[in-house]
Amino acid sequence: MEIFWYIIIAIVLTVFFILDGYDFGTGIIHLFMAKEEKDKAVIAKAAGLFWDSNEVWLVAGGGLLFMAFPTFYASVFSGFYLPLILVLWLMIFRAIGLELRGQFDYPMWKSIWDKSFGVSSLLLALFFGIALGNVVRGVNLGGVENDISAYEAHYFFLPLWNAHFSPERTHPGVIDWFTVIIGVIAVVTLAIHGANWIRLKTNSSINEKLKTVIFRLSLVLVALTIFSLIVWHVIHPQPFGNFADKPLLIVFPLIYLAGIAGLFFTKSDRMKFGSSSLVIVGGITSSLASIFPMILPSTNDVNESLTIYNTSTTEYGMSVAVNWIIVGVLLGAVYMFIQKRLTAGKIDDMDYGH
Amino acid sequence: MEDMIFYDRLQFAFTITFHYLFPQLTMGLSLIIVYFKWQYLRTKTETYNDAAKFFMKIFAINFTMGVITGIPMEFQFGTNWAKFSELTGNIIGQTLAMEGTFSFFLESSFLALFIFGEKLMGQKLHLLTGFLVFLGSWASGYFILATNAWMQHPVGYEILANGQFVLTHFTALFSNPWLLPAFLHNQMASVVTSSFVVASIGAFYLLSQKNEEYGKLFLKTGILFGLVSSLLVAFPTGDWNAKNVVKYQPAAFAAMEGIFHTEDGGAEIVLIGQPNMVEKKLDNKIAVPNILSFLTYQEWDKQVKGMEEFDKSELPQNIPALYYSYHMMVGLGTIFIGVMALAAFLLWRKKLYSFAPLLWVIMFLFPFPYIANITGWYVAELGRQPYLVYGLLRTIDGISPTVSSGNTLFTLLGFVGLYLLLGLLFLLLVGKAIYAGPKPQTH
Numbered sequence: 001m002e003i004f005w006y007i008i009i010a011i012v013l014t015v016f017f018i019l020d021g022y023d024f025g026t027g028i029i030h031l032f033m034a035k036e037e038k039d040k041a042v043i044a045k046a047a048g049l050f051w052d053s054n055e056v057w058l059v060a061g062g063g064l065l066f067m068a069f070p071t072f073y074a075s076v077f078s079g080f081y082l083p084l085i086l087v088l089w090l091m092i093f094r095a096i097g098l099e100l101r102g103q104f105d106y107p108m109w110k111s112i113w114d115k116s117f118g119v120s121s122l123l124l125a126l127f128f129g130i131a132l133g134n135v136v137r138g139v140n141l142g143g144v145e146n147d148i149s150a151y152e153a154h155y156f157f158l159p160l161w162n163a164h165f166s167p168e169r170t171h172p173g174v175i176d177w178f179t180v181i182i183g184v185i186a187v188v189t190l191a192i193h194g195a196n197w198i199r200l201k202t203n204s205s206i207n208e209k210l211k212t213v214i215f216r217l218s219l220v221l222v223a224l225t226i227f228s229l230i231v232w233h234v235i236h237p238q239p240f241g242n243f244a245d246k247p248l249l250i251v252f253p254l255i256y257l258a259g260i261a262g263l264f265f266t267k268s269d270r271m272k273f274g275s276s277s278l279v280i281v282g283g284i285t286s287s288l289a290s291i292f293p294m295i296l297p298s299t300n301d302v303n304e305s306l307t308i309y310n311t312s313t314t315e316y317g318m319s320v321a322v323n324w325i326i327v328g329v330l331l332g333a334v335y336m337f338i339q340k341r342l343t344a345g346k347i348d349d350m351d352y353g354h
Numbered sequence: 355m356e357d358m359i360f361y362d363r364l365q366f367a368f369t370i371t372f373h374y375l376f377p378q379l380t381m382g383l384s385l386i387i388v389y390f391k392w393q394y395l396r397t398k399t400e401t402y403n404d405a406a407k408f409f410m411k412i413f414a415i416n417f418t419m420g421v422i423t424g425i426p427m428e429f430q431f432g433t434n435w436a437k438f439s440e441l442t443g444n445i446i447g448q449t450l451a452m453e454g455t456f457s458f459f460l461e462s463s464f465l466a467l468f469i470f471g472e473k474l475m476g477q478k479l480h481l482l483t484g485f486l487v488f489l490g491s492w493a494s495g496y497f498i499l500a501t502n503a504w505m506q507h508p509v510g511y512e513i514l515a516n517g518q519f520v521l522t523h524f525t526a527l528f529s530n531p532w533l534l535p536a537f538l539h540n541q542m543a544s545v546v547t548s549s550f551v552v553a554s555i556g557a558f559y560l561l562s563q564k565n566e567e568y569g570k571l572f573l574k575t576g577i578l579f580g581l582v583s584s585l586l587v588a589f590p591t592g593d594w595n596a597k598n599v600v601k602y603q604p605a606a607f608a609a610m611e612g613i614f615h616t617e618d619g620g621a622e623i624v625l626i627g628q629p630n631m632v633e634k635k636l637d638n639k640i641a642v643p644n645i646l647s648f649l650t651y652q653e654w655d656k657q658v659k660g661m662e663e664f665d666k667s668e669l670p671q672n673i674p675a676l677y678y679s680y681h682m683m684v685g686l687g688t689i690f691i692g693v694m695a696l697a698a699f700l701l702w703r704k705k706l707y708s709f710a711p712l713l714w715v716i717m718f719l720f721p722f723p724y725i726a727n728i729t730g731w732y733v734a735e736l737g738r739q740p741y742l743v744y745g746l747l748r749t750i751d752g753i754s755p756t757v758s759s760g761n762t763l764f765t766l767l768g769f770v771g772l773y774l775l776l777g778l779l780f781l782l783l784v785g786k787a788i789y790a791g792p793k794p795q796t797h
Contacts, residue, residue: 049470052421053462056454062428063451070443070518077432077439078754084433085765088426089772095422096779103783143756155436157756313444313520320524321448328455335463342467342474 001318002308005068006295008325009061014284016057017128018193018277023047023054024128025194027094027121028187030114033213039204040114041102046201046347047117047194048098053339055091060332064325068318072295072311075154079139080131082160083174087127094120122187129186133179134158136287137167137235138297138305144170153303154311167235170300178235185224189283192217192263193276200269201347214272218263221279225260242290249289256282361762362434362753365769367735369426371728372773376420378727381495381541382548383413384488386579391481400794401571406484407472408568408792409552413487414469415783419776421462426769428454434762438742438752444520445511446501449527453497461490492541499537500527505743506734507532507602519743532598536734539591542583543730546690547723549580553697554720555788557713565791570707573716577701581694588687593649599737600650603744605664606737609673610680611646612636613660620644621658624681629674634662670739679732686726693719 026047034040066073077084097117101110139158143150161173195210195217232239243249259282262275291297296306304310312318387409394402428450431439464486472480510526511519521527553576559569599607608614612624614634623645627636647656661669670676693715700706706713738744742752 049466052418053459053466055421055425056458056462059425059428059458060451060454063447063454066428066431066439066443067447067451070447071440073432073443073447074436074440074754077429078434078436078757081433081754081757081761082765084429085768088429089768091425092422092772092776095418096776099418100779100783103786151756155754155756313447313518314514317444317448317521320521321451324452325455328452328459332455332459335459339463339466342471 001315001322002068002293002312004322005064005312005318006293006308008329009064009068010285010288012057012061012064012329014281016054016061017280017284019054019057020051021190021280022194022197022273023051023094024121024125025190025192026197027118027194028125028191029194029198029210029213031118031122033206033210034114034204036205037107037110039206040110042202042204042347043198044098044101044114044117046198048102049343049347051095051098053336055095056332060328067321068313069295069308069311070313071154072306075141075156075306075311076296079156079158080134080174081157083127083131087124090120090124090127093117094124125187125190126183129183130175130179132186132284132287133182134172134174135296136182136291137172137176137178138291138294138299140171140300141296141298141306142300142303144300144302147302149302154306172299178231181224181228181231185221185228185283188217188221188224189276189279192221193273193280196269196273196276200273203346214263218260221263222260225256236290239290242292246292249292252282252285252289254282256286258282358757358759358762359750359753361759361766363749365434365762365766366430368766369423369430369769369773370731372777373420373423373427374728374731375724376416376423377491377495378544378547378724379551380413380416380420381491382545382579382583383409383416383551384484384491385545386548386552386575387413388481388484388488389575389579391484395477395481401567404792404794405568405571405575408787410469410484411787412551412784414465415780415787417461417465419780422776423773434754434757435742435752436754436757438747441517441747441752442519442743444518445527446504448521448524449497449501449504453494453501457490457493457497459490461487461494464490495541495544496537499540500530500533502734503530503533503536506536506738507598508743508746513746519746532602535591535594535598539587539595539730542586542591543723543727545579545583546587547727549576549578549583550690550716550720550723552576553580554717557717558788559791560707561710561713561717568792573706573713574701576716577694577697577706580690581698584687584690584694588691592684592687597650600658603737604659605661605668606670606676608659608661608664609670609676610733610737611658612677612681613646613658615662616657616660618657620647620655621650622646623649626681629677631673667740670736672736672739676733676736679729679736683726683729683733686722686729690719690723690726 026043030040030043034043093116097113097115097120101113101117139156141156142153143156159173161175162168162171165173165176167176167178192214195214198204199207199210229239243253255278259275259278259280262271262278266272266275293307293309294305295308295311298305387406390402390406390409393399394406464483467475468480468483468487471483475483504527507530508519509530510521510523512522513519552572556569556572556574556576559565560573596607599610611621612627612629613621614636620643622641622643624636624639624641627639627641630637644654646658648654650656650658661673697706697712697716700709700712740748740750742749
């Protein structure tokens with residue numbers, strides 16, 4: 001039952017990163033690439049029409065996490081207090097940027113909200129990558145000082161960074177050079193994903209240029225991936241142990257590789273978008289698989305790591321929810337299908353009144 | 355601990371008050387939009403369709419603001435109320451996750467279709483998408499109130515040795531005796547808010563002599579919905595809720611009504627008075643004898659328990675705030691019924707559109723249903739204190755153990771600044787939409 005819910009939540013959150021991921025990526029591309037007003041408008045629209053229905057997946061994922069793994073939800077949300085509140089504020093800025101830019105026809109008005117959309121998208125992508133880095137690296141659970149747990153076993157409060165900016169074993173901060181690398185990987189991945197989305201959904205004049213950008217960013221992504229695998233040894237005693245023990249898990253890194261290959265070798269815009277989606281799926285699932293069944297490793301020896309077993313709720317609670325989640329996810333998929341069908345095609349060919 | 359809990363409560367109160375400005379409008383407005391759209395299909399009068407589209411624009415702005423300010427609510431359960439989340443996640447996680455999965459998906463998917471799908475779908479399907487948006491927004495309210503109802507009156511649970519509340523009867527969550535009255539009362543109150551907004555825009559158009567045809571339609575519709583809903587808020591839904599409070603939270607009821615001492619021979623209803631916490635009495639009281647006993651128990655001389663009967667630790671901590679919130683809600687509700695009845699009478703005598711004084715009143719009355727709704731929410735929440743889960747989990751035991759008050763104060767100030775900006779931008783956008791007015795035909 002724990003595994004079932006873990007998989008459901010992982011799916012919902014991965015869908016969120018695929019869907020809202022292109023909004024973040026669109027924002028990053030928008031920030032650096034869009035120069036003419038016509039491009040800016042159509043690119044902002046390619047994200048702006050969908051962000052709120054994409055964000056539903058985050059809300060649903062958060063709610064399910066709260067329901068199935070309340071102890072995890074409680075300790076992680078209070079432990080990463082400051083970064084999470086910053087993420088909230090950035091999400092607000094990104095959303096209002098998208099909603100407001102088209103409301104008035106003054107260049108200054110538009111440029112303020114373009115920056116708000118672009119910068120917050122970039123920082124959000126970075127923060128989400130850093131978050132994933134933290135989950136893989138683990139945190140000092142229970143605030144251990146001198147081998148004594150300072151709080152109840154699973155409550156912690158992580159500083160933004162420590163003195164050396166390093167993922168040292170017992171006292172890491174939220175931001176260190178390892179998590180920043182993962183953050184940069186996230187930024188590059190989502191930028192590629194967003195660029196693919198723009199090519200798929202718009203007839204923007206920068207689409208030709210984006211082709212080269214995607215190619216170069218894909219090269220950067222390959223280099224960063226290899227580099228991160230090398231430095232992984234530093235923070236993880238047996239980096240590939242989980243994959244050696246449970247060979248089935250290797251399917252996740254393979255998904256990642258397939259996505260990377262797709263970025264280089266597929267031709268159509270649709271296939272390219274599919275490839276960057278695979279990179280996201282593979283990246284998230286491989287990271288989670290590497291620590292499974294832990295969901296937040298402890299960096300000290302006093303407190304045990306958080307796993308899907310010691311943070312989950314009761315059997316009854318989880319099994320009763322199985323009944324409604326199946327209906328819920330099916331309905332959600334149907335709505336999404338209807339919506340995508342009716343909005344298929346290029347944005348600028350359509351008459352959207354927003 | 356003391357200032358930790360103070361800032362946590364202040365932050366939650368602030369962010370939820372701001373958030374609740376938006377869903378209370380969208381829930382009621384979605385009903386009125388469906389009505390306009392249905393009237394259009396029935397009568398083929400273009401004005402109705404224009405009205406539906408005009409209010410959908412206002413709806414969309416409010417919905418966006420609701421989403422933007424709603425996500426922090428979900429986060430705060432974990433960030434600021436970690437202990438509460440850990441202890442009750444098994445139960446309220448169900449209802450909150452259902453809200454996300456069932457209603458939020460429905461509302462946001464079909465909102466997008468309603469806004470730009472009219473030409474693609476044809477009129478009947480367009481009405482259907484509007485109806486699904488309405489359904490999604492009301493289902494959202496239902497799940498949120500199911501969550502709150504469990505905190506007010508916990509049912510279907512068991513407490514484990516480690517203090518965790520776990521669900522034992524799923525269906526009990528939705529057959530909670532607290533839920534249905536609270537839901538109906540809340541939904542009717544949001545129809546009040548939206549009908550006052552619709553009527554206010556109508557009055558504005560008539561007084562400013564622009565879009566007068568729409569102005570008349572908005573006014574008429576606003577008054578129709580406003581009269582019915584403001585009556586239903588008071589009776590039976592308000593009455594039904596009050597009886598629940600008496601039954602399940604008698605200490606909160608005594609504080610709401612401002613009854614310090616139990617009187618033999620029936621309790622009086624207090625119309626005006628200021629609670630004096632030092633002398634334990636109401637100053638400057640105007641009251642009508644025996645009415646409260648009758649309203650509560652249908653017996654003129656039945657005893658109503660005063661606050662002295664309860665242990666101090668069981669009483670709500672901020673009695674004046676609770677008392678004033680309750681009296682403001684009730685007082686405003688009464689004014690709404692009066693104004694809407696008068697307007698409906700003049701409408702029937704065909705004198706309303708030219709009776710400027712009342713039009714002015716209707717135009718400026720729209721903020722007050724918001725105030726009434728928010729004070730109503732305060733009554734529920736302040737009344738539940740000092741508990742998070744009534745009678746079982748104290749508020750002080752629900753906060754995050756590792757987040758210091760300085761962090762909460764810092765983020766509270768951040769939210770205040772950000773929401774100030776959001777509020778200004780919101781007013782700008784809605785003002786612009788109202789000024790531009792409904793457009794005949796498309797675009």
